[in-house]
Amino acid sequence: MSAEAQVLSQSDVERLLSQVHEEQGKADVLTAEGKRQQRAQDSIQPYDFRQPAFLSARELRKLRLWHEDFIRSLAGRLSTYLRLEVGIQMAKLQTITYQKFLEVLPNPTYITLFKADPMRGVCILELPPKLGLTIVDRLLGGAAINVSGQRDMTEIEIALLDQALQILLAEWCNHWNFEQEIRPVLLGHETNGRFLQTAASDTVMLHLSLEAHIGDCVEPIQLGFPYYTLEPLVLRMNKLLDLNTQDAVAVKSPELHWNPRLEEVVVPVTAEWVGSTLSVRELANLRPGDVVPLSPDCAQRVMIRLANLRKFEGPLGTVDNAWAVQIAKVIPT
Numbered sequence: 001m002s003a004e005a006q007v008l009s010q011s012d013v014e015r016l017l018s019q020v021h022e023e024q025g026k027a028d029v030l031t032a033e034g035k036r037q038q039r040a041q042d043s044i045q046p047y048d049f050r051q052p053a054f055l056s057a058r059e060l061r062k063l064r065l066w067h068e069d070f071i072r073s074l075a076g077r078l079s080t081y082l083r084l085e086v087g088i089q090m091a092k093l094q095t096i097t098y099q100k101f102l103e104v105l106p107n108p109t110y111i112t113l114f115k116a117d118p119m120r121g122v123c124i125l126e127l128p129p130k131l132g133l134t135i136v137d138r139l140l141g142g143a144a145i146n147v148s149g150q151r152d153m154t155e156i157e158i159a160l161l162d163q164a165l166q167i168l169l170a171e172w173c174n175h176w177n178f179e180q181e182i183r184p185v186l187l188g189h190e191t192n193g194r195f196l197q198t199a200a201s202d203t204v205m206l207h208l209s210l211e212a213h214i215g216d217c218v219e220p221i222q223l224g225f226p227y228y229t230l231e232p233l234v235l236r237m238n239k240l241l242d243l244n245t246q247d248a249v250a251v252k253s254p255e256l257h258w259n260p261r262l263e264e265v266v267v268p269v270t271a272e273w274v275g276s277t278l279s280v281r282e283l284a285n286l287r288p289g290d291v292v293p294l295s296p297d298c299a300q301r302v303m304i305r306l307a308n309l310r311k312f313e314g315p316l317g318t319v320d321n322a323w324a325v326q327i328a329k330v331i332p333t
Helices: 010-024 057-082 098-103 129-139 155-174 227-250 260-264 280-284 296-300
Strands: 026-030 036-040 086-097 110-117 123-127 183-190 204-214 217-226 269-272 302-306 309-314 316-319 322-325
Touching: 057 086, 057 129, 057 155, 057 204, 057 227, 086 098, 098 204, 098 217, 110 155, 123 155, 129 155, 129 204, 129 217, 155 183, 204 227, 217 227, 296 302
Parallel strands: none
Antiparallel strands: 026 036, 086 204, 110 123, 110 183, 123 217, 204 217, 269 302, 302 309, 316 322
16 A cells, blocks of 8 residues: 555544544443343443432432422421421432431431322331420420420320321322322331331332421431332323423424515614714804814714614724724613
């Protein structure tokens, strides 16, 4: 091969580089049917077996926004119910296994088992005894200040606390009542997470941690939802948000199209600037050969008028030995 034939043109080099880039961006994958295919690496999501997740990053972001709306509504309802300012904010939203969720629960604590009927699965609500006793103290007319949490609750206190927890769970269920009515059903209580056996140890859970401020008490509230409870709800949420997006696009203002009838319309265009100010006497005394001084800034702020409307502004210049104005600013009408 001659030396001239070995020289590659610029287009050949760019084509080879693009082919190498495409090959590096693909990976061999094995489909469910046992066939080997090449797919883009961007379309492949890594999976951590030590930290499994049934939600994509996009779905988890939607759930975070969904629960932030729930938290704002819950804070308002509890403030009205307790007749006291209640502050609630999200501390954590993540997916973990059932075993790890039980490990993060303190001991002793107050655990409520509930079901989001008619969804499958048993969900978990946990709050520290101090927070529960603070809520009960407020319901009994107290100030919710300096409440000790170093004791077990009586049956009457548990019954009062369950009423407040029903409000919390009902508010969560109400945020999913857009296709089917969902209502909370209390199933029982526990004080130690080690005795819970509501799901398999490797079941993936959605862990929602809230920070509640009631009186001088600042304590966390933790909720756990198994994936088979949330999976149909997430599908409904995605469907609803996609419909809202389509509706927003449908009501978008139509694109503006040029009217061809305007092509032959003649519009007078003039350029002007504000110069010196003269009195009527000075204007009357002007004679041929007199000089009127103008500020140099006038040439930088020339107004372009369309008919009787001032529309543009720019500096004065020349193009092909003719005076011209460069449009630098659009004057709002």
